Amino acid sequence: MHALNKITCWEVFTGAPNYSSDGWAFNCEIMIKQAHLFVLLMALPGATAAFAQEAPKPEKITYPMPGQVKTVMINKCYDCHYDGERDEEAKAGLNFNTLDQLGKIKQLAVFSNIQKEIEKGAMPPKKFVTKYPKAALTKEEADLLVEWVKKESAALLKQ
Protein backbone atom coordinates (compact mmCIF):
# COMPACT_ATOMS: atom_id res chain seq x y z
CA MET A 1 0.00 0.00 0.00
CA HIS A 2 1.19 3.49 -0.76
CA ALA A 3 1.31 6.45 1.51
CA LEU A 4 -1.90 8.44 2.08
CA ASN A 5 -0.62 11.68 0.54
CA LYS A 6 0.27 9.87 -2.65
CA ILE A 7 -2.24 8.48 -5.07
CA THR A 8 -1.59 6.62 -8.21
CA CYS A 9 -2.24 8.14 -11.61
CA TRP A 10 -4.57 5.26 -12.25
CA GLU A 11 -6.68 6.60 -9.40
CA VAL A 12 -6.60 10.11 -10.83
CA PHE A 13 -7.86 9.05 -14.23
CA THR A 14 -10.22 6.26 -13.23
CA GLY A 15 -11.30 7.20 -9.77
CA ALA A 16 -10.47 3.64 -8.71
CA PRO A 17 -7.49 2.63 -6.63
CA ASN A 18 -4.63 0.99 -8.49
CA TYR A 19 -3.91 -2.42 -7.28
CA SER A 20 -1.13 -3.19 -9.69
CA SER A 21 1.01 -6.09 -8.81
CA ASP A 22 4.15 -4.13 -7.93
CA GLY A 23 2.25 -1.40 -6.01
CA TRP A 24 4.09 1.24 -8.01
CA ALA A 25 2.91 4.74 -7.04
CA PHE A 26 3.47 8.08 -8.69
CA ASN A 27 3.74 11.43 -7.13
CA CYS A 28 0.67 12.69 -8.91
CA GLU A 29 1.02 16.33 -7.82
CA ILE A 30 4.18 16.56 -9.89
CA MET A 31 2.61 14.67 -12.76
CA ILE A 32 -0.46 16.90 -12.86
CA LYS A 33 1.70 20.04 -12.85
CA GLN A 34 3.73 18.61 -15.69
CA ALA A 35 0.58 17.76 -17.59
CA HIS A 36 -0.74 21.33 -17.18
CA LEU A 37 2.53 22.74 -18.45
CA PHE A 38 2.44 20.37 -21.41
CA VAL A 39 -1.11 21.39 -22.33
CA LEU A 40 -0.20 25.09 -22.04
CA LEU A 41 2.86 24.69 -24.23
CA MET A 42 0.84 22.81 -26.84
CA ALA A 43 -1.90 25.45 -26.90
CA LEU A 44 0.44 28.46 -26.94
CA PRO A 45 1.32 28.57 -30.67
CA GLY A 46 -2.37 28.29 -31.67
CA ALA A 47 -3.44 31.02 -29.26
CA THR A 48 -0.65 33.34 -30.41
CA ALA A 49 -1.61 32.83 -34.05
CA ALA A 50 -5.27 33.49 -33.29
CA PHE A 51 -4.45 36.83 -31.62
CA ALA A 52 -2.05 37.82 -34.40
CA GLN A 53 -4.64 37.20 -37.14
CA GLU A 54 -7.61 38.68 -35.25
CA ALA A 55 -10.07 35.81 -35.64
CA PRO A 56 -9.57 34.70 -39.23
CA LYS A 57 -12.74 35.17 -41.30
CA PRO A 58 -13.97 32.29 -43.42
CA GLU A 59 -14.02 32.56 -47.19
CA LYS A 60 -17.38 34.20 -47.61
CA ILE A 61 -16.78 36.47 -50.58
CA THR A 62 -16.95 33.97 -53.38
CA TYR A 63 -17.08 36.53 -56.20
CA PRO A 64 -13.60 36.52 -57.72
CA MET A 65 -11.61 39.67 -56.95
CA PRO A 66 -7.96 40.51 -56.33
CA GLY A 67 -6.64 39.80 -52.82
CA GLN A 68 -6.14 43.46 -51.89
CA VAL A 69 -9.69 44.34 -52.94
CA LYS A 70 -11.08 41.35 -51.07
CA THR A 71 -9.22 42.33 -47.89
CA VAL A 72 -10.77 45.81 -47.96
CA MET A 73 -14.21 44.42 -48.76
CA ILE A 74 -14.00 41.93 -45.87
CA ASN A 75 -12.66 44.45 -43.37
CA LYS A 76 -14.80 47.45 -44.32
CA CYS A 77 -17.94 46.24 -46.10
CA TYR A 78 -18.72 42.60 -45.38
CA ASP A 79 -20.12 43.02 -41.86
CA CYS A 80 -23.22 44.88 -43.16
CA HIS A 81 -23.50 43.27 -46.59
CA TYR A 82 -24.01 39.56 -46.01
CA ASP A 83 -26.87 37.12 -45.43
CA GLY A 84 -26.86 37.57 -41.66
CA GLU A 85 -27.42 41.34 -41.76
CA ARG A 86 -30.79 42.44 -40.43
CA ASP A 87 -30.93 45.67 -42.45
CA GLU A 88 -32.76 44.59 -45.60
CA GLU A 89 -31.76 47.76 -47.44
CA ALA A 90 -28.06 47.03 -46.93
CA LYS A 91 -28.52 43.49 -48.20
CA ALA A 92 -30.65 44.60 -51.13
CA GLY A 93 -27.92 46.99 -52.24
CA LEU A 94 -25.09 44.48 -51.93
CA ASN A 95 -24.91 40.96 -50.53
CA PHE A 96 -21.52 39.27 -50.81
CA ASN A 97 -23.08 35.84 -50.21
CA THR A 98 -25.17 36.06 -53.37
CA LEU A 99 -23.18 38.43 -55.59
CA ASP A 100 -21.68 35.68 -57.73
CA GLN A 101 -25.10 34.10 -58.30
CA LEU A 102 -26.70 37.25 -59.74
CA GLY A 103 -27.30 37.79 -63.42
CA LYS A 104 -25.19 40.20 -65.45
CA ILE A 105 -27.66 43.10 -65.22
CA LYS A 106 -27.99 42.86 -61.46
CA GLN A 107 -24.23 42.55 -61.00
CA LEU A 108 -23.71 45.66 -63.13
CA ALA A 109 -26.32 47.49 -61.08
CA VAL A 110 -24.57 46.47 -57.86
CA PHE A 111 -21.20 47.65 -59.16
CA SER A 112 -22.68 50.93 -60.35
CA ASN A 113 -24.10 51.49 -56.87
CA ILE A 114 -20.84 50.58 -55.12
CA GLN A 115 -18.99 53.12 -57.24
CA LYS A 116 -21.59 55.82 -56.68
CA GLU A 117 -21.79 55.31 -52.92
CA ILE A 118 -18.03 55.29 -52.45
CA GLU A 119 -17.47 58.32 -54.67
CA LYS A 120 -20.13 60.23 -52.73
CA GLY A 121 -18.43 59.21 -49.49
CA ALA A 122 -21.73 57.67 -48.37
CA MET A 123 -20.23 54.26 -47.56
CA PRO A 124 -19.57 53.13 -44.92
CA PRO A 125 -22.41 55.29 -43.51
CA LYS A 126 -21.35 58.35 -41.47
CA LYS A 127 -23.19 57.13 -38.36
CA PHE A 128 -21.38 53.79 -38.52
CA VAL A 129 -17.99 55.43 -38.96
CA THR A 130 -18.66 57.77 -36.03
CA LYS A 131 -19.30 54.72 -33.86
CA TYR A 132 -16.50 52.62 -35.38
CA PRO A 133 -13.84 55.00 -36.72
CA LYS A 134 -11.70 52.09 -37.93
CA ALA A 135 -14.43 51.20 -40.43
CA ALA A 136 -13.76 54.35 -42.49
CA LEU A 137 -12.27 53.83 -45.93
CA THR A 138 -8.93 55.52 -46.49
CA LYS A 139 -8.45 57.45 -49.73
CA GLU A 140 -6.25 54.62 -51.06
CA GLU A 141 -8.83 51.98 -50.17
CA ALA A 142 -11.68 53.96 -51.76
CA ASP A 143 -9.63 54.45 -54.94
CA LEU A 144 -8.73 50.77 -55.02
CA LEU A 145 -12.39 49.70 -54.78
CA VAL A 146 -13.63 52.22 -57.34
CA GLU A 147 -10.90 51.26 -59.83
CA TRP A 148 -11.70 47.57 -59.44
CA VAL A 149 -15.45 48.16 -59.76
CA LYS A 150 -14.91 50.15 -62.96
CA LYS A 151 -12.70 47.45 -64.48
CA GLU A 152 -15.04 44.66 -63.43
CA SER A 153 -18.09 46.48 -64.85
CA ALA A 154 -16.35 47.13 -68.17
CA ALA A 155 -15.29 43.47 -68.36
CA LEU A 156 -18.83 42.33 -67.56
CA LEU A 157 -20.26 44.56 -70.28
CA LYS A 158 -17.95 43.02 -72.87
CA GLN A 159 -18.85 39.44 -71.93
Added chain:
Amino acid sequence: MKKILRLGGLLLVAVFLAMQFFQPERNSGEVTAAHLYRQTQVPPGVQRMLNNACMDCHSNQTNYDWYHRLALVSWLISQHITEGKQELNFSEWGSLSVIDRIGLLEDMSGEVKRGAMPLKSYSFIHHEARLSTAQVDSLAEWIRHYQEGLLLPVSE
Protein backbone atom coordinates in the same frame (compact mmCIF):
# COMPACT_ATOMS: atom_id res chain seq x y z
CA MET B 1 -54.48 91.51 -24.47
CA LYS B 2 -56.62 91.78 -27.62
CA LYS B 3 -54.25 94.41 -28.92
CA ILE B 4 -51.26 92.10 -28.46
CA LEU B 5 -53.05 89.26 -30.25
CA ARG B 6 -54.00 91.58 -33.10
CA LEU B 7 -50.43 92.84 -33.42
CA GLY B 8 -49.10 89.27 -33.34
CA GLY B 9 -51.54 88.25 -36.06
CA LEU B 10 -50.59 91.23 -38.21
CA LEU B 11 -46.92 90.42 -37.75
CA LEU B 12 -47.47 86.81 -38.88
CA VAL B 13 -49.35 87.97 -41.96
CA ALA B 14 -46.58 90.45 -42.74
CA VAL B 15 -43.91 87.73 -42.40
CA PHE B 16 -45.93 85.38 -44.62
CA LEU B 17 -46.31 88.08 -47.28
CA ALA B 18 -42.63 88.99 -47.09
CA MET B 19 -41.69 85.32 -47.57
CA GLN B 20 -43.45 85.33 -50.92
CA PHE B 21 -40.74 87.61 -52.31
CA PHE B 22 -38.14 84.90 -51.72
CA GLN B 23 -39.02 82.15 -54.13
CA PRO B 24 -36.71 79.32 -55.19
CA GLU B 25 -35.78 78.95 -58.84
CA ARG B 26 -38.44 77.04 -60.75
CA ASN B 27 -37.62 73.73 -62.35
CA SER B 28 -38.85 74.48 -65.85
CA GLY B 29 -36.09 73.64 -68.29
CA GLU B 30 -36.34 72.81 -71.97
CA VAL B 31 -36.58 69.20 -73.08
CA THR B 32 -33.27 68.48 -74.81
CA ALA B 33 -31.86 65.57 -76.79
CA ALA B 34 -30.46 64.13 -73.54
CA HIS B 35 -33.98 63.44 -72.20
CA LEU B 36 -34.94 59.79 -71.72
CA TYR B 37 -37.78 60.11 -74.22
CA ARG B 38 -35.35 61.32 -76.90
CA GLN B 39 -32.81 58.62 -76.05
CA THR B 40 -35.08 55.61 -76.38
CA GLN B 41 -38.56 54.64 -77.45
CA VAL B 42 -40.70 54.57 -74.31
CA PRO B 43 -44.18 53.03 -74.75
CA PRO B 44 -47.02 55.56 -74.24
CA GLY B 45 -48.40 53.70 -71.20
CA VAL B 46 -45.00 53.77 -69.48
CA GLN B 47 -44.53 57.43 -70.43
CA ARG B 48 -47.87 58.23 -68.81
CA MET B 49 -46.77 56.46 -65.62
CA LEU B 50 -43.41 58.19 -65.58
CA ASN B 51 -45.02 61.58 -66.20
CA ASN B 52 -47.61 61.06 -63.48
CA ALA B 53 -45.38 59.50 -60.82
CA CYS B 54 -41.74 60.41 -61.46
CA MET B 55 -40.99 63.35 -63.73
CA ASP B 56 -41.99 66.16 -61.34
CA CYS B 57 -38.98 65.40 -59.15
CA HIS B 58 -36.75 63.44 -61.52
CA SER B 59 -36.50 65.71 -64.54
CA ASN B 60 -35.94 69.38 -65.38
CA GLN B 61 -39.64 69.79 -66.13
CA THR B 62 -41.93 70.04 -63.10
CA ASN B 63 -45.66 70.54 -63.56
CA TYR B 64 -46.49 73.09 -60.89
CA ASP B 65 -49.86 73.53 -59.25
CA TRP B 66 -51.06 76.93 -58.01
CA TYR B 67 -50.18 76.21 -54.37
CA HIS B 68 -46.60 75.43 -55.31
CA ARG B 69 -46.12 79.19 -55.63
CA LEU B 70 -46.77 79.80 -51.96
CA ALA B 71 -43.65 80.16 -49.87
CA LEU B 72 -42.93 77.33 -47.50
CA VAL B 73 -44.63 74.92 -49.92
CA SER B 74 -42.44 76.21 -52.75
CA TRP B 75 -39.30 75.81 -50.64
CA LEU B 76 -40.25 72.31 -49.60
CA ILE B 77 -41.05 71.29 -53.19
CA SER B 78 -37.82 72.81 -54.42
CA GLN B 79 -35.82 70.79 -51.90
CA HIS B 80 -37.58 67.58 -52.97
CA ILE B 81 -36.83 68.30 -56.62
CA THR B 82 -33.15 69.05 -55.93
CA GLU B 83 -32.73 65.82 -53.99
CA GLY B 84 -34.71 63.83 -56.56
CA LYS B 85 -32.64 65.12 -59.45
CA GLN B 86 -29.41 64.36 -57.62
CA GLU B 87 -30.44 60.71 -57.47
CA LEU B 88 -31.98 60.44 -60.93
CA ASN B 89 -32.59 63.02 -63.64
CA PHE B 90 -34.34 61.76 -66.76
CA SER B 91 -33.59 65.05 -68.51
CA GLU B 92 -29.88 64.20 -68.43
CA TRP B 93 -30.25 60.54 -69.28
CA GLY B 94 -28.11 60.88 -72.38
CA SER B 95 -25.06 61.92 -70.36
CA LEU B 96 -25.05 58.71 -68.29
CA SER B 97 -22.92 55.64 -69.02
CA VAL B 98 -24.60 52.36 -69.89
CA ILE B 99 -23.56 50.96 -66.51
CA ASP B 100 -25.09 53.91 -64.63
CA ARG B 101 -28.29 53.65 -66.67
CA ILE B 102 -28.58 49.96 -65.84
CA GLY B 103 -27.90 50.70 -62.16
CA LEU B 104 -30.45 53.52 -61.96
CA LEU B 105 -33.09 51.47 -63.75
CA GLU B 106 -32.50 48.63 -61.29
CA ASP B 107 -32.85 51.02 -58.34
CA MET B 108 -36.00 52.47 -59.87
CA SER B 109 -37.55 49.03 -60.36
CA GLY B 110 -36.70 48.01 -56.80
CA GLU B 111 -38.02 51.20 -55.21
CA VAL B 112 -41.30 51.13 -57.13
CA LYS B 113 -41.82 47.43 -56.33
CA ARG B 114 -41.11 48.08 -52.62
CA GLY B 115 -43.56 50.98 -52.67
CA ALA B 116 -40.83 53.42 -51.64
CA MET B 117 -41.43 55.44 -54.80
CA PRO B 118 -43.31 57.59 -55.58
CA LEU B 119 -43.12 59.12 -52.12
CA LYS B 120 -46.24 58.64 -50.03
CA SER B 121 -46.47 62.40 -49.49
CA TYR B 122 -46.47 62.90 -53.27
CA SER B 123 -49.03 60.23 -54.16
CA PHE B 124 -51.26 61.45 -51.30
CA ILE B 125 -51.75 64.72 -53.18
CA HIS B 126 -51.32 63.39 -56.74
CA HIS B 127 -53.86 60.58 -57.10
CA GLU B 128 -52.68 59.77 -60.61
CA ALA B 129 -49.26 58.90 -59.14
CA ARG B 130 -50.69 55.95 -57.21
CA LEU B 131 -49.54 52.95 -59.21
CA SER B 132 -51.59 49.76 -59.32
CA THR B 133 -49.91 46.35 -59.12
CA ALA B 134 -50.47 45.92 -62.86
CA GLN B 135 -48.82 49.29 -63.53
CA VAL B 136 -45.85 48.42 -61.33
CA ASP B 137 -45.49 45.10 -63.15
CA SER B 138 -45.62 46.72 -66.58
CA LEU B 139 -43.07 49.35 -65.51
CA ALA B 140 -40.75 46.63 -64.17
CA GLU B 141 -41.20 44.67 -67.38
CA TRP B 142 -40.31 47.69 -69.51
CA ILE B 143 -37.25 48.35 -67.31
CA ARG B 144 -36.04 44.76 -67.70
CA HIS B 145 -36.54 44.91 -71.46
CA TYR B 146 -34.74 48.24 -71.71
CA GLN B 147 -31.82 47.01 -69.57
CA GLU B 148 -31.38 43.97 -71.82
CA GLY B 149 -31.47 46.26 -74.83
CA LEU B 150 -28.74 48.42 -73.29
CA LEU B 151 -26.45 45.38 -73.11
CA LEU B 152 -26.90 44.40 -76.76
CA PRO B 153 -24.84 47.02 -78.62
CA VAL B 154 -21.89 46.38 -76.29
CA SER B 155 -22.06 42.60 -76.69
CA GLU B 156 -22.19 42.76 -80.47
